[in-house]
Amino acid sequence: MVLENFVRLIRDTEKVMKFRPGSFHVEDTTIRDPKTKQPKRVRRAVLDVLEEDYRPVVKMFSTLSEKLAVQLEQAHRTGDLYRYHVGITWRPMDLATEYTVRLF
Amino acid sequence: MARKEYTQRERRYVQEYVNERFPDREFVIYNVAVGPAPETLAKAHPEIPLEHFRRWRLYADAIVGWHGLLVLVETKIRNPKLGLGYLLQYAPLVHQTPELAVYIGRPLQLRLVTPREDPRVIQVAATHNIIVDIFYKPWVGEYLRELGLM
Numbered sequence: 625m626v627l628e629n630f631v632r633l634i635r636d637t638e639k640v641m642k643f644r645p646g647s648f649h650v651e652d653t654t655i656r657d658p659k660t661k662q663p664k665r666v667r668r669a670v671l672d673v674l675e676e677d678y679r680p681v682v683k684m685f686s687t688l689s690e691k692l693a694v695q696l697e698q699a700h701r702t703g704d705l706y707r708y709h710v711g712i713t714w715r716p717m718d719l720a721t722e723y724t725v726r727l728f
Numbered sequence: 729m730a731r732k733e734y735t736q737r738e739r740r741y742v743q744e745y746v747n748e749r750f751p752d753r754e755f756v757i758y759n760v761a762v763g764p765a766p767e768t769l770a771k772a773h774p775e776i777p778l779e780h781f782r783r784w785r786l787y788a789d790a791i792v793g794w795h796g797l798l799v800l801v802e803t804k805i806r807n808p809k810l811g812l813g814y815l816l817q818y819a820p821l822v823h824q825t826p827e828l829a830v831y832i833g834r835p836l837q838l839r840l841v842t843p844r845e846d847p848r849v850i851q852v853a854a855t856h857n858i859i860v861d862i863f864y865k866p867w868v869g870e871y872l873r874e875l876g877l878m
Contacts, residue, residue: 636765638827694736695758698743713827715761717783724787724827728755 631673631685633714638726640711641685642675648700650693669693675709692723699727737871742789742803745841745863754793760828761785763821788818791828798822799837805868806877808842808849808860815840815858843868844878 633639650669657664666688673683687693692712699705704727711726739758746756763769766781790801800822804811815838823832838858840849845862853860872878 691736691739691759694739695743698740702743702747704747711757713761715782715785720783722759722761722785722787724757724759724761726755726757726827 629683631676631681631683633712635714635716638711638713638724640675640677640709641671641673642709643685643706644672644674645703645706646700647672648696648705650697655688667693669696671696671705687723689721689723692725695723695725699725737805737868738789738803741805741863741865741868742801742841744865745803745861746790746792746801749861749863750792750794750799752794756790756792757827758790760788760791760825762788762818762825764824765826768826786814786818786821788814788822791822793831793834796834797837798828798831798834799839801839801841803841805843805871806875808840808846809852811840811842812849812852812856812858816856843872 631639631641648669648671650667653666653668654663655666656662668686668688669692670684670686673681673685675681676683696705708727711728713724715722715724742758746753750756763786766778766785769781770776770778788800789803792799792801800815800818802811802814819836819838822828822836839861840853840858841861841863843862843864850860869878
């Protein structure tokens, strides 16, 4: 069994999560760029996950996507991010990756 | 010359709109890929590669479940006329979207959301049953002034 501390998104499949209220924050971090292999400073949006696909968990969710982070931050400000279940679908397309976000 | 940082304005705009106009909504889905799944399309059209359907999916800004309706929302801060075309493309595909299968049969309402009136857009929208909702926020006005559009 593989133990994971991070929620992993699967291509074209919705991942439903409940986040710990108020846990949204942005971290500055260094990663290795997967294309250039060089270290790169990035901003990462991070959240604590209380439920993953309706099962209780103690995990983190993070994203480097500016598009997704803007949406999550906005929902964090209004409280929607914690009031609702949040479904995120990852649709990778190289530089044009898209994320669908469902609040329900 | 330093590259100007890109800001995600329409994502913020659509969320503010949905929160203000539909506080009693049942659900909202942002950035919805409308139409059949790429795999379904590729199976039906084997002459077209799957990657074509994956890459060129059609994304609506939001779909809101509200008062028994599905509201298809397209926002355009700068150029509202573009939103008319998107709504007309997306509308027939909404009920073929797998993620929306449980809502099939709900009437569809089309809404174009933009910060200021354009009589030409309003006139065309009316002929296609598209509601044009003028939704102004001070930060949007500031942005349009920066661009010399207000």
